Amino acid sequence: MFIGHFAPAFAAAAINPREPRLGTMFVAAQLVDWGFFALATLGIEKMRVDPDATVMVPFDLYHMPYTHSLAGTGIWAVCFALIVMIWHRNILGGFLAGMVVLSHWLLDWVTHRPDLTIAGGEETYGLGLWNYPSIAMPLEIGITVAAFLFYIRRTRGPVGPPLILLAVLLVFQAINWFGPEPDSAGLALYLQALVAFAIATGLAWWVGENRYFTRRGGLAASSV
Numbered sequence: 001m002f003i004g005h006f007a008p009a010f011a012a013a014a015i016n017p018r019e020p021r022l023g024t025m026f027v028a029a030q031l032v033d034w035g036f037f038a039l040a041t042l043g044i045e046k047m048r049v050d051p052d053a054t055v056m057v058p059f060d061l062y063h064m065p066y067t068h069s070l071a072g073t074g075i076w077a078v079c080f081a082l083i084v085m086i087w088h089r090n091i092l093g094g095f096l097a098g099m100v101v102l103s104h105w106l107l108d109w110v111t112h113r114p115d116l117t118i119a120g121g122e123e124t125y126g127l128g129l130w131n132y133p134s135i136a137m138p139l140e141i142g143i144t145v146a147a148f149l150f151y152i153r154r155t156r157g158p159v160g161p162p163l164i165l166l167a168v169l170l171v172f173q174a175i176n177w178f179g180p181e182p183d184s185a186g187l188a189l190y191l192q193a194l195v196a197f198a199i200a201t202g203l204a205w206w207v208g209e210n211r212y213f214t215r216r217g218g219l220a221a222s223s224v
Contacts, residue, residue, distance in 0.1 A: 001111045002176050003169045004140040005029045006200070008103040010147035012096040014154040017213040019088040020097060022151070023205025028084075028100035030197050032067040032076050037190040039066060047185050054113050054130035058181050061112070065120030070105050072120070077101035111136055137177070144169065155211040162211070165203040172196055 009025035027034075039045040045067060050060040066072045081098025085091055109116055112126035129136045148166055182189050 001107045001140055003144050003173045003200075004107055004111075005033075005104055006169065006204075007143040007147035008100045008107075009204070010144075010151040012100050013208065014147075014151040016090070016093045016096050018090050018093055020084050020090070020093050021205070021208030022211070023201055023208050024084065024097060025100055026201045026204035028080055028097045029104065030201075031080055031101050032073050032104050034194065034197060035076065036064055036067040037193050039064075040185075041187060041190050049182055049184050051181065054128065056130040056133050056136060056177065059185070061115045064115075065117060068105065068108065068115075069117040069120045071118060073102060073105040111140075140173070141170075151211075155213055157211040161203070161207045165200075165207050168203055169200060172200065 006026060006029050009022065009029040012028075013020075013022040013025045036045055040047060045065070046063040047059050047061045049058055051058045053060045061068070067076065077098040080101050081094045083094075084097040085094030088094070105116065109125055110127050111129045113128045113130065114124040114126040116125045117123065118125070129139070145166075148162070152162055
């Protein structure tokens with residue numbers, strides 16, 4: 001799953017009227033993927049291109065115990081939640097940010113073939129929805145758009161920035177689905193993914209800085 005990971009980020013930002021805003025929640029949504037590609041660059045976690053891995057995604061993610069085991073994701077989630085709680089002095093915001101991080105494993109469990117672990121052991125898990133494009137594609141677009149609309153409904157501000165963000169996410173997803181397959185896994189692929197995450201997060205920060213909550217009676221309330 002790619003942009004579907006941002007659905008919990010939109011939902012969490014819509015629930016929490018204070019800091020952290022949408023940009024931080026976007027970091028949370030892909031935090032373990034940031035970690036994975038950074039560790040893969042160092043050769044600590046590993047993947048390879050395998051056209052037969054799944055129908056939709058040609059990646060064999062065969063060693064990622066520190067980021068994509070349930071225990072590993074949980075550690076990332078707790079650490080990020082504590083950082084957000086302390087930095088923003090917001091227990092609810094930190095809790096929601098941590099849950100967004102944790103949601104990454106659950107959403108991957110739905111789409112990945114069995115390549116996820118509980119704590120880096122031999123037994124692997126994954127429902128393999130990537131082998132069923134007619135289900136996986138509308139599901140990913142559907143949850144992302146639904147969460148986006150929930151966020152827009154709960155906040156007020158210029159309509160342009162969020163529409164640009166949504167358009168960029170959809171373009172990224174289209175490239176992910178229909179673009180040419182890479183010949184091999186390596187630094188170029190890892191940097192491409194990190195740049196895509198950075199662009200999405202930067203746009204989300206821009207959106208979050210220009211959206212405001214509304215109190216009953218229609219008065220705008222800053223999310224600070």
